Amino acid sequence: xxxxxNFQDFIAMGGYAANVWSVYAxxxxxLAFNLLWPLRKKKQLMREIKRRQxxxxxxxxxxxxxxxxxxxxxxxxxxxxxxxxxx
Amino acid sequence: xxxxxxKLGSPKWFYDISGRWLPWxxxxxxxxxxxxxxxxxxxxxxxYQQGLxxxxxxxxxxxxxxxLAFFPLMAIAGTVSLVWKMKLADVVVKVAAPLGAWFTAxxxxxxxxxxxDTWGTFWVWDARLTSLLLQFFLLIGMISLRSALEDTDxxxxxxxxxxxxxxxxxxxxxxxxxxxDVLHQPPTNFTVDNSQPNGPEIWIPLVIxxxxxxxxxxxxxxxxxxxxxxxxxxRAQWVSELAAQ
Numbered sequence: 639x640x641x642x643x644n645f646q647d648f649i650a651m652g653g654y655a656a657n658v659w660s661v662y663a664x665x666x667x668x669l670a671f672n673l674l675w676p677l678r679k680k681k682q683l684m685r686e687i688k689r690r691q692x693x694x695x696x697x698x699x700x701x702x703x704x705x706x707x708x709x710x711x712x713x714x715x716x717x718x719x720x721x722x723x724x725x
Numbered sequence: 726x727x728x729x730x731x732k733l734g735s736p737k738w739f740y741d742i743s744g745r746w747l748p749w750x751x752x753x754x755x756x757x758x759x760x761x762x763x764x765x766x767x768x769x770x771x772x773y774q775q776g777l778x779x780x781x782x783x784x785x786x787x788x789x790x791x792x793l794a795f796f797p798l799m800a801i802a803g804t805v806s807l808v809w810k811m812k813l814a815d816v817v818v819k820v821a822a823p824l825g826a827w828f829t830a831x832x833x834x835x836x837x838x839x840x841x842d843t844w845g846t847f848w849v850w851d852a853r854l855t856s857l858l859l860q861f862f863l864l865i866g867m868i869s870l871r872s873a874l875e876d877t878d879x880x881x882x883x884x885x886x887x888x889x890x891x892x893x894x895x896x897x898x899x900x901x902x903x904x905x906d907v908l909h910q911p912p913t914n915f916t917v918d919n920s921q922p923n924g925p926e927i928w929i930p931l932v933i934x935x936x937x938x939x940x941x942x943x944x945x946x947x948x949x950x951x952x953x954x955x956x957x958x959x960r961a962q963w964v965s966e967l968a969a970q
Binding site for chain 1: 781964
């Protein structure tokens with residue numbers, strides 16, 4: 639059975655309007671925040687991961703033509719061998 | 726049993742399965758909360774002493790009692806992360822702390838507002854209120870501890886230990902109304918018969934609100950756990966594939 643005769647009575651809450659409605663308003667904020675905030679954060683995270691992927695791919699493409707230039711470095715590896723021991 | 730245990734520890738497995746559960750959980754939560762709020766605001770008869778402030782009961786009691794679940798939850802997850810080094814367990818310890826702080830803050834605030842007219846004061850330093858305030862500060866401490874330690878493994882260990890120790894406070898909060906002479910009322914005894922005080926017309930909407938708030942707690946926790954999984958596994962193949970979609 640509905641406890642109120644009309645809408646004004648319902649809003650007035652028997653003189654406790656400020657208390658009752660402030661608690662229910664805080665409850666609504668509490669629910670909304672803790673559901674919407676993680677959803678918002680997920681979007682940000684996904685955008686960040688995607689952005690990093692694109693940056694990585696571009697870095698990879700740019701690195702490829704440079705590989706032949708790196709090759710002459712290989713003979714230097716011999717210099718690391720203890721050549722000085724022979725003398 | 727152990728394969729199940731290992732699966733549960735796998736962040737990817739949890740991410741997949743929780744994604745399938747979420748729509749159902751959200752639907753159940755929405756139904757419970759809408760029915761619970763309408764019932765408690767419109768249909769619950771007024772209290773012979775408190776009048777219509779008894780509406781606050783239907784927010785305060787579920788939120789406050791679920792706020793006590795956080796420390797045991799974090800202590801169990803913390804133990805699992807300490808003993809078995811399960812990644813997912815530490816994720817739960819991490820994301821439960823801020824949500825727990827929200828629950829505790831709302832429990833304190835709704836209780837204070839309820840107290841203004843029923844007790845004539847919004848705050849007393851009795852055992853129940855003080856120990857709940859302490860829980861709030863412990864949770865804030867937990868969040869700060871996590872952000873102060875840069876090493877993830879060290880932070881996991883420290884927070885797991887703090888959550889195990891902090892569970893003692895939860896026991897104090899729960900039994901404070903019985904151990905000491907406090908202003909806060911002890912647990913209410915509900916009756917099956919409607920002609921008795923606190924019959925079904927009082928507690929059925931409470932049960933519905935409890936279900937709704939519990940589901941909300943589970944959903945919000947799962948959402949944050951999923952985010953933390955994505956953050957920690959951002960270099961894994963499956964996360965890249967997910968982001969590329």
